[in-house]
Amino acid sequence: MRIELVKRKEHSRTMALLSPLIAVALTALSAAILFSITGHNPLIGLYKFFIEPLTQQWSLEATIDKATPLILIGCGLAVCYLSNNWNIGAEGQFVVGALFGSALPILFPSFENVITLPLMLLFGAIGGALWALIPALLKTRFNTNEILTSLMLVYVAGLLLDYLVRGPWRDPDGYNFPESRIFSDAATLPEVFGGAMSLSAPITIIIAIVLAIVLAKTLKGFEIRVMGESPRAGSFAGFSAKRLTLFSFAIAGALAGLAGTMEVSGALNQLLPSISPGYGFTAIIVAFLGRLNPIGIIIAGFVLALSYIGGEGVQSAMGVSNEIASVIQGLLLFFVLACDTLILYRIRMVSRRVPTGETSHV
């Protein structure tokens, strides 16, 4: 018996829908095995991890809070990945966006009026886009590998944040704690739906829907998809690969930067040495689990947000290390990419008839 992958003539629509579900199922199965080898009841573990966060008001709200930046960053990354630009540095773009967005309330705390918040969001988007354009320019001008450069800039951005929060942007009234001043009300993202969620959630959903339409219906979306699948055909269509690289990095950086600003302006209300539990990296998984489709990414964002809340849940309830969340996220990405193979290939079991090469050696 051996297993063969047989290429399909066309992409399977069924599998395109099923593959993320199969990946989630396999991840749950692996998680169950992990729970049992660490001496825990796998069923209770899975329940605490995947289900319980959905049963309570507070954890549901926390899930939405976590899902929001994941979805927004994931949407931007989808534009990059669809066009074959491997932006791995959304975490850095998120941080630099947060820095640009925070500049206004930190440096000009008395500038308080209705345009404070829109300006912050705009600056945040610009900051993220500029940071993302660095690897894009390096790629288009010098042919560098954007995976490496975008990733390395994550650490540069992290150190920049650390320096600012401990140095020039430290709260003068903050007893030397490494934190910025607390943002004024005018610089704080309001809550909506009776406090159930921050304004960032509806903004994110609207952006995702607009992006879904752009990708599916417009010539720009067509260009992005063509370039991702077949750059030579893209240039035959008259599209410029370099311009699209700059465009897609700028979009991804802007959305990550916007997410960063909304995070500090809404959830945290100040700058801290660490403002992200790895949203920029987890969003890579979100983008792929959502099949690089903004609507799919909304769903995928919730699934991954659950893993943060669920990780804390199993830690407090069962004493399992919080690292389990990262392990499960990693497994999920692994299974998503593996299951994507099934969209263009199908599995066939082959039983060997005769051992080959035997008679030919006579």
Added chain:
Amino acid sequence: MGDSVAETTLPEVDEHPVQQDRSEKDTLLDARGLTKRFGDILANDRVDLIINKGEIHALLGENGAGKSTLVKMFYGSLEPDDGEILWGDRKVTIGNPAAARELGIGMVFQHFSLFEALNVVENIALALPNPGNMQDLAKRIETVSRDYGLPLNPDDIVADLPVGIRQRIEIVRCLLQEPRLIIMDEPTSVLTPQEADQLFLTLQRLAKEGCAVLYISHRLEEVKRICHHATILRHGQVVRECDPTLETPASLASMMVGADVAAVSAGEQAPEIGETRLALQGLNAKAATPFATALNNISLELRAGEVVAIAGVAGNGQGELFDAISGEMPAAASMIHLDGRPCGNKNINWRRKQNAAFVPEERLGHGAVPGMKLSQNIVLTRHGTGDKLVGAGFVSNAEASVLEKRIKQAFDVRMSHDDPEARSLSGGNLQKFVVGRELDRNPGILVVNQPTWGVDAGAAALIRQALIDLARSGSAVLVISQDLDEIFEIADRIAVISRGFLSEAEPATDMTRERVGLLMAGGAETQGEVA
């Protein structure tokens, strides 16, 4: 330009091989009921084939008829699902190519598997099970290659060699293993007529020595000329066996297609010379990569109403010339004029808006996006040409499907269901689609590279006729092709490209195959040195 080559007269190829009575000959390979299935497709359906010793056996069939599948089973790279192979009188299972070589089966592939940075002897040593001492091997290569009329210099670096010589390396590599059966997949598609003649002599000599040749080719003229026996496959089944010397190319073609192939008619009237629509003036371009070809001072005028063909052996700058004319490779503005307007520096969409249309050689991945539907692939080249496909930045899927249906109908593009992904179409059907997509615009200037490459006879006739009809309606058509039969069938004037130089375009009626062949070989100095 090729006068010195003209003096080297080649020995006459034996035009009429003596027909042998097959039953009396020694059977070398006897395949019985070979069946191979890929998913729902039956690629080979109970194929019986007998190859005798010393026989040049043609394997004919349209694209997708199952020829490659069959020979891959002989060469051990595919495993039959059913049926058996007798080698001599012994039943064998050929598990892998090494086992095939051990039996004495060699194969020369259509696409070479040579390392360009290595020299001849190194490339051959890599493929031999026991290459031994390199100096001895170099001597053997020299002797064997000279004996068989395929001289090689063992120290030459492959990257410097023209395609014809590269093929010799593959053949000599086979010969060194003293094969009893050589499988050749479209060997002459990369050769000039003179090089092909040389190859035929080698094959005839091999056959005299008792080695069998299984010969796959689309060129029916040459099959008739050198093959002793032909097996014709259609839809994975053997439909006919015949003696090709008693057939005509047309009768062979109709056996392959299963119906009569319409002859292409160039129209009664010679084309009226119209105004110049495409002009190349001193077009120069540097080679973009070490393995690309530079274009050297190319000039050509293409007039309304005519089909001009550019002949040449693969890799002599055809792709680069196409890219420069289409605008994928920028040039100086004055080097290219469309309807009198300088446009060497304009992009491809600007040129399309000038009513020019382009069909590249590679259909999948250049002319079409494999994973996109046909309707989306129409948007690919027509989003800027005023076909109402794009309005306010939005793509109209409805308009795209209207066009898709129209093209499908007009060019008989066959598909299993409506609007499939481009990758699911067979090569011939996809070619009809990418050519049809541009012809449907009724362009004033059409540039097409290898319009019928790998396309079956029926589809090729349809495409060629459409190109002629377009020209006769007042457009200018430039065809870049490596198929001389095609060129003489459709061209009003013929130019030849060699090492990035283009010869003067001369009326087709004044051209002969020999002259075209000499022009093709004109720039290939290395060839003259070795021979």
